Amino acid sequence: MELVATEELAINFEDVRAAHHRLAGVIHQTPVLTSRALDEWIGARVFLKAESFQRTGSFKFRGAYNAVSQLPRELRSGGVVAFSSGNHAQAVALAARLLDVPAAIVMPEDAPPTKLAATSGYGAEVITYDRYQANRAEIAAAIATDRGATLIPPYDHPHVIAGNGTTALDLLDEVGELDQLVVCLGGGGLLAGSATAARGLYPTIDVIGIEPAAGDDWARSYAAGKRVALTEVPVTIADGQQTQAPGLLTWPIARRLVGSIAVVTDDEIRAAMAFLFERLKIVVEPSGASSFAAVLAGKVDVAGKRVGVTISGGNIGLDQFMRVMRGGQ
């Protein structure tokens, strides 16, 4: 058994524990779903942590609230700014409203309408841009400079990563030790946080990250042994996983604590969404179903194991859902 030393990483297990206390009474205790039919079919014991039922519809609220709640008093009046393809936007918007902090959110103009509307609905100012042309990070940074607002990054921030890690803490607190933890992966905030939490509790648990095949920056980076960037924005139904490179803070954590990365195709994600719809009766967005897609498609060897799977979000409009399930984007 390898000893895990996390001292020089962006966060450690105690940061996740502290985030857990901070979030108590604010986040929803989301259900852990199981299916006897699924278990019999794949020959494993699967525990689905349904963060689709989290406030704002995804795990992102955990990280956002943990970050905004630690904003120093003197910075609060300047507000917060965030850039996001959707779920981080809603998460920061609600966290800011609950903490009485102004929020400006930079979102791609082609983000799902339900996500744009929900973000406005939480009282945030929404600023849109063309994601195939402009650099969202630069836009957000300019707003931060102009207004004295504090940028809340979608994943590369210790408080965001630690907050997101409470997802795994809650799962493991409920179901006990697991052999494997399969986690959705975009920028790596959920993966890095979850790995820190899971390996902190159970040092031998095998943590696996799942990303869309069209946006395999993490798989390529693992193969190269260093951060590799894709040259174009990945085209995939998994709109929350269109990142082009591993995060600066999340990468070293994952390299230390995450055993491997697997990829899933859009059709494998569709099959997972259909299974979750028909058998589990839950609505899951493409990115949120990617982890389960890997299990269902046999991309992860789960035979005979106790496996935790994060269902990271459920924010998808009915029209988009039907379009995606008919084979579209």
Next chain:
Amino acid sequence: MELVATEELAINFEDVRAAHHRLAGVIHQTPVLTSRALDEWIGARVFLKAESFQRTGSFKFRGAYNAVSQLPRELRSGGVVAFSSGNHAQAVALAARLLDVPAAIVMPEDAPPTKLAATSGYGAEVITYDRYQANRAEIAAAIATDRGATLIPPYDHPHVIAGNGTTALDLLDEVGELDQLVVCLGGGGLLAGSATAARGLYPTIDVIGIEPAAGDDWARSYAAGKRVALTEVPVTIADGQQTQAPGLLTWPIARRLVGSIAVVTDDEIRAAMAFLFERLKIVVEPSGASSFAAVLAGKVDVAGKRVGVTISGGNIGLDQFMRVMRGGQ
């Protein structure tokens, strides 16, 4: 306050309590869902009891298990037989399997494919018929006579009604006193059982039954003060609520304990299904959404009240869901 005397009815509160003990450890503790956005919008506090997450995907498992588990030992080898448009079929099939009793299920040949497949999947023998031609009750009765099997009716049976009533007991145990309880209504098993449980706990709670406008046998019966039968099978997307007359046992219970009946159109049910999909992230079948449809469409005066709403089932295939949401049957 009117005193409630239930002595001469098919079941009383103690029957529901006894069913509750019988079902403990066998049924799922289904979640009670809430939505701040919904509450703000309609000006009430709504508690959705999501029986879509019950074993076999609907509340029907409660009644079926309560009935099959009380089958006398000498009748078990003859097995059980049931007729159902779907959810009762799956419920009896699983209850029988868990209790090691053979089951034959009479189902309409146009029942949703997922329901037919699921019933076979639980190990039951499925016998189909044309529901616009044949009388399912007669078919089931003939099988019962031929095989020495015991008929488990979908609603007109004291054990079924009492078992179904535990839905309300579980909801009220979790959320405490409510002003109103809004319940999906087909044959009336869930309504009669829930009213017995709810009024047993809180004598002044207002229990309301909801049925599709196309199949308004209960509303007509309430208006007439006696059981009225529709001459044709109602055509509605709510395939679990196509009954043509109130049940013989459920009717007197409802008349005593249920204040009123309201009806909803198929389009109101569609709107409710879409809301539950997009905002609550849950998959609900048309019949299961009818109660919530009445609340959402303003068919029930909920202003300022604490309102319980049963979401009675979630068994709908993806293809059927998309067809229904596009305006079809």
